[in-house]
Amino acid sequence: MSKKKKAFPKVVRIGQTRATIYKTPSNGSEAFTVAWYEGSARKRKMFADLEAAEQHANAMVNNLSQGEAKIVRLSGAELLAYVRGKDAVAEFGIALDSAAIEYRDAKRLLRGGSLLEAARYYAANRLQEIPRKTVTEVYEEMLATKRAEGLSERYLEDLKARLGKFAGDFQVQIAAISGSEIKAWLQGLKRQEIKSKGTNGERKVAEPISNRTRNNFRLAVQTLFAYAKAQKYLAKNWNEMEAVPLWKNKEEEVEIFTAEEFSTLLGVAESKLVPFLVIGAFAGLRSAEIERLDWRKVNLVTGYITVDASIAKTNSRRLVPIAPNLKLWLMKYAKASGPVVEIPNLSNAVGRMVKATGPVDPQDPSKRLAPAVQWRHNALRHSFCSYRLAEVKSAAQVALEAGNSPQMIFKHYRELVTDAEAKKWFSIAPGEESDLIYLKPAEVSKDVAVHNAGSVAA
Incomplete structure (x- = not known):
């Protein structure tokens, strides 16, 4: 026997209070809408199945009927308060209990503060006119804007790496985020998890990031x-952001290579890695700058490498002189155009x-013992600045060439090496086939006047 279909609309009633269930299909799917009145305001809510709609209708009728019973028993001052309250919210078309609930929630947010004062501040600053934007929406819009403005891909990738994480962790309206929340997020940042073996076996460890990295994240968020x-x-x-401090950086120890150590590295380096090594060691370009450098910017005729603003960390163009020994190296590898670094994974090649x-x-014999030379963070650039300062005795000149400030050069690189060590460093040159030689002073001096003339401000 077929089941009798339920007629619609369905009415749920207790006393004078009722809720009506309508069948309201949407986009080809079955749906039901519950409608009821709170005071003079008609309310509606949609459900995907009938059972949920019926449960909601029964709950609303039950709650509202209990409220009516309480109202019936009001007398004296309570009745007067009810009438005044109902009249006060009548212009907004909301029920008195809805107004009371909203007031309660607002007072909680203000921690007991004046709701009227908060509303006046809100109106005075025209906050009601501010578009409601999520962090992700603003982040994606900003990236598109900065890309359209022609900012470097490296800068955009850095923003994506830092702000992508921030947007992922704060999936809320951007105006709702407080300084204390930003501070806590920055403080809790950790490095990528690494495996560590301990007495209880292998486990994953996530170490805190350095304060320098934390400040870089802070700058991106700002x-x-x-x-x-x-x-x-x-x-x-x-x-x-005034509530978010700058973290104090630990003084970075300047580590450099000796001429002997760097010669050892060059002696075993893959040929495609050599331009990266010698430009960093003998011209002082940053690793990221070398990775984005094109051979068209390496001019062996004029004797300068052009570091365009688009690849420079400081967004400022500079010309870097090519040292005599560097010229000998580059003559073996230079091309008319194309990227200077052609290795897909530079880190693996260095390893x-x-x-x-x-x-x-x-x-x-198939294995090797511990390396004779360990790689040191930023040591190519540190080595150049140290040896170059000892060679030319001018922090301002080295600062121009390295794209840094004279104060930083003087502070970090003064008196780290001797004149003799500097001469040995800038005499490392390629010999026949894969051999290395140290240029004799007379050979270095052929171009030393040009080299020591310094960089050209651009």
């Missing part, structure tokens, strides 16, 4: 909120080079 403020997605007096400096294991 850039995002500055953009949001400029687009009027935040109040004009928004200043939550192979370092491993190759280790002596062959006498017990197993």
